[in-house]
Amino acid sequence: MExxxxxxxxKNGVSIGGEKKLLCAGPCAVExxxxxxxxxxxxxxxxxxxxxxxxxxxxxxxQSFQGLGExxxxxxxxxxxxxxxxxxxxxxxxxxxxxxxxxxxxxxIGARSSQNPYLLKEAGxxxxxxxxxxxxxxxxxxxxxxxxxxxxxxxxNVILCERGIRTFEPSTRNTLDLSAVVILKExxxxxxxxxxxxxxxxxxxxxxxxxxxxxxxxxxxMIEIHPTPHTALSDGRQALDFKTYEKLVHELRAExxxxxx
Ligand code: PEP
Ligand code: MN
Numbered sequence: 144m145e146x147x148x149x150x151x152x153x154k155n156g157v158s159i160g161g162e163k164k165l166l167c168a169g170p171c172a173v174e175x176x177x178x179x180x181x182x183x184x185x186x187x188x189x190x191x192x193x194x195x196x197x198x199x200x201x202x203x204x205x206q207s208f209q210g211l212g213e214x215x216x217x218x219x220x221x222x223x224x225x226x227x228x229x230x231x232x233x234x235x236x237x238x239x240x241x242x243x244x245x246x247x248x249x250x251x252i253g254a255r256s257s258q259n260p261y262l263l264k265e266a267g268x269x270x271x272x273x274x275x276x277x278x279x280x281x282x283x284x285x286x287x288x289x290x291x292x293x294x295x296x297x298x299x300n301v302i303l304c305e306r307g308i309r310t311f312e313p314s315t316r317n318t319l320d321l322s323a324v325v326i327l328k329e330x331x332x333x334x335x336x337x338x339x340x341x342x343x344x345x346x347x348x349x350x351x352x353x354x355x356x357x358x359x360x361x362x363x364x365m366i367e368i369h370p371t372p373h374t375a376l377s378d379g380r381q382a383l384d385f386k387t388y389e390k391l392v393h394e395l396r397a398e399x400x401x402x403x404x
Contacts, residue, residue, distance in 0.1 A: 145332040147362065150272055150300045152229050152248060156403065157192045159302055160334030163403040165363030167231065167336070168388060169195035171378035172208060173215035176222075181370050183222040185385050189392045190404045193249070194219070194228045195365060199239055200377060201255045208376040216246035223248070231274055237265040244269055254278045254306055254341070257289050267296025274336065274365075276304045283323050287331060303327060303335045304365060305356075307342025316344025316381070319352050324359040335360075340367040340381045349383055350391040357400055366391075 149161040159165040168186060173179050173196040186194055198215035200208060211218070216232065223230040231249035234240045235256050243250055251274040256262055258278050266273045273293055277286045290301045305324055307317025319342035327335050337356035339349045353364050369375045369382035383391070396402070 145329075147328070147334055148299070148332040150302060150334055152193070152272060157229060158403055159336070159363050161403070163401045164357060164361075165193060165336070165403050166191040166392065167193035167195050167363060167365040168368045170197075170369050170375065171367050171382065172197040172200050172210050172376055173218050173232075174211070174376050176218045178370070179215075179218045179222050180225075182368065183226040183228055185368075185370075185388075186228055187226055189389055190402070191392070192229055192404055194223065194226075194230050195251075195367075196230070196232060197377070198232045198243065199235055201233070201235055201253060202377070213242060216243055220246040234266075235262070237262065240265050240269060244271060248272075249274055249302075252276060257281065258285070260292050263289055263292035264296050267293040267298045270298065272300040272302060273298065274302045274304055276306050276338070277308065277320075277323065279307070279309045279317060281308070283326055283330070286323075286327075290331070290333060301333050302363075303331070303333050304338055305335065305342075305361075306338040306365075315342070315348070317342050319343060319356075321355060321359040324356065324361050328360050334362040336363040336365050337361040338365040340365070340378070340383075344381050346372060346381055346383050346387065349381065350387065350394075353391060354395065354398075357395065 147160040200210035230247040233251040310318040339352035372379045372382040
């Protein structure tokens, strides 16, 4: 088994792939400055160093909320600076990579884009860490090939993310493949995060799967949270409310899991 490559996200110590686990949380989409500020303030309370928030949303239906675009990027930068948080947002085109580069710390390539070699190569030509999600129909080997498109272009800082794959099981949104975490730990030295929110699709099941992910060896968690999940403009059903997320973090720390802050 290869030693995991530790990726430093900020000079003052936040990293992934080392001794300590990384927590990332935030809304599916940035909805307003107020919303993202409220969430950022809450992340400080829970010592969660990485704020997620979608700016360009890749929705299945054109009738759904598509994200605030550059305005969302500006909000992420503002709250990142105000609250001393790292930020991550999804990019889906080379133009979005160039734009988001100016505003966020980590660029996310989502499940719908992770088999686009042109996007992956572009992500490899810039210097920010890339959070690469597994496509919903991607094998473990295909995920590794996707990561190689990025690393071959000269950016070694790729974080893999298991977020569930499509199976015949209808009671969850996707099926969280924790065997992928175990296998990837043997096949690559890239750090691996798990996103239980998009995997299971129901807030009720997220905490248990988050714990299982860490036990399986994941280096970090990405969790969707929202102050009022029932009013969220996207993915409200799977978003944890503040109380539930705080409880989860508390329980994880009580299990003596050590987190980077
Ligand atoms: C997300 O994290 O906002 C997202 C859309 O996830 P995925 O690409 O895994 O569906
Ligand atoms: Mn989402």
